[in-house]
Amino acid sequence: MSTAASSILVSASPGERRVALWRDGALEAAFVERPARPDGVGDLHVGRVTARVPALSGAFVALEGGVSGFLPDNQGGGQPEGTYLPVRVTRAAQGGKGPRLSGNGVPPGTARDGPPRLLARGPDAALRLAASHPMVPVLVDAAGEAARLRAALGADRARLLTHSAFDDAVEAAFDILSGPEVPLPGGGRLLIHPTPALTALDVDTGAAAGRDAGAHRAVNAAALAEAVRQIRLRHLAGPILLDLAGGTAKTRAALLPVLRGAAGGDPLLRVVGLTGLGLMEMVRARVHPPLHEVLGQPLTPLTHGLAALRRAVREAAARPGVRLSLRAHPAVLLALRGLSGVLDAYAAAAAHPISLASDPALVPGEEVIEDVATHAP
Template identity: 30%
Template sequence: MTRVDRIVVDRAPWVTRVAFLASGEVVELWVEGADRPSPIGAVALARVTAVHRELGAATIAIPGGEASLSDRSVVEGERLIVQIVADGVAAKRPVARAGIELSDGPVVLTPGMPGVGLSSSIRGKAKRAGLKAALAVEVPAECGVLVRAGGADRPAEDLVAAARRLLQRWRAIQEAARTGEPPRWLEPPASAIEAARGHAPGVEPEVDDGGRLFEDCGAADALEGALARRVGLPDGGELVIESVEAATLIDVNLPAGGRDGFRRANEAAALAAVRQVRLRGLRGTVLLDLPRMTDRAARSRVVQLVTEMTADDPSPVQVLGWTPGGMLELVRKGVRRPLADDLLEVPAEPPVSPRAAAWSALAGVRRELGRIARPRLSVAPAVARWLDGPGRPILEAERARLGYLEVVSDPALGRDAYRVESED
């Protein structure tokens, strides 16, 4: 298992690019434009604008827009303190929760969720009992505190001091909420650099304002690959990655090989696909279409390897296993926007083919026959090329049937548009 041991930040006035590396390999990438910063972690005073009882959710007004809330029952018009926990993607709003978590290194304050929790990595009965007692004294009964694994080697006094600071922050948030009107930020969104520190605790980001470091560590190449539809595999073959709003499908094409080579290639391809899932910041359901394996032990081995690899992903990944159709199904609960959401053009409705567009245009000519004796058909250039190439027999047959038909290429027309006029 490998964990992030280096963070490289390329900072420009218009965008911040962050690369997370483990043992020299880029394992995760963030790209955050100055015009669209991530609000994750920010705390806001919000107002409920709509309650969707059938969904068990509500819409709330936050600074700059709206968010979805589903972890608490609310009434329309209610004021409440919320924290943004996931970016909005495409038409989906950001996700907020009423359960606030404030962190300072490995220490987390949970207002409204009482109790003291310690990571299992903090060992020793006496040490655990002493730390619990010290934290319980600092934190009021209505709050809770958690110490994560990163605090295992920290002195108890440092952890207690962090809890004190967090309690001061929470009280300041409460005071600002009492005197303010929603929607407003009570703690504004953190910078990408600050967020990166929290994403990989204990690793200090290396900030470069020139872009050279981002190139030298391999992040620029990794970013280019993370945006590609086709990704080559080291031993041949490729991954073909298609994302839609509901899910992502990763198709694996392997070179021909023997039975043993096939197993190893399938395992390597599965791991390469999982690397792409994290690198691209994919969210939701991922279906991995590996060449069919009938050996149950081989299938179990792939699931085991994928499960082990995803254990290092800071975003929880659930490996659901094989579907009846033979695909490996994963669900990644990512919170940040996928790279494609910021860097690729939003896919529109698929354009019709020139062939189908030509059929529609010729049907339009037929509808005009009673009005136009010598029709001139204007179409998009791609449609005109199809009619002059593969579709020429159809065009010639229509000319013979109609007695006359002129086709004109018009760059101003969209592929599914056409214009029928009289040549006279």
């Protein structure tokens, strides 16, 4: 694969699917999906109205599995309690809140009788990107994923690779997304700190701090474009505050048109203006869960475990017939055992199961892949 080409890249590994839109040598869109725990956006359900909440201009609706979603009155709500009705998920559960629902645009003839149940899954990230970029090829590194995508997109659209869909450049871009720090040209960095109430972005000029004012301004200018890019790639939403490095309220206000220009390519993002403290205020509509909720910040034991299985699959492919063991902290192993189908998926991909060895001395992130025969007693 040439990272200079425009491609939709789908890298599948046990328990996880990573999807990227790579264009002109840069990451333009990124998704990390756990197929056993889909975010549900686009799913079609039959739900039951359980509680009308006039103060919120909507109602809570029970979905399959005991999940409760919120249906605004202007999205087809207003039905009395106890009513069964078809609804679609328009916003994933996130931030401790359930999914947002809509009854608008539901296909005619959709079932309306109980009990609450899932009728159809919405499109996953690869299908959404393929629909919005119809001329861009879809490159896949797993036969099962390739077959699924070919069935939906046509045999010529999805191409099965004999190597990983993610090269070093794509992996490096995803690594940056998993952490709170983003390097900026000129030695600065952008720091990203999500909280339950809002996301704070802070610009640190770093090496540019002791240089001339031009270098300082250049870091701030680069931070504006990169902040918008990171907001989009990480699916950050809700209130967002950006604190530039230095400058007066007047000089910061002068940069608002630059920020609005950068934000123009994201239909979910709106630049509100400058706060009384000189912070650039933005707000972004919530749709998919932010990456820090999917991966954890710091990374969760499950995220570390899935990354270890990804490495193990690559090693198993390079050494056919060798049985491998994963030695990891008990929390990592517990998380893997708790994710439906992930260990079976590894066994199918590697042609043999992986042995799990608990080692409390290894903190999450220090997982070790070993040859079973080498370490057998």
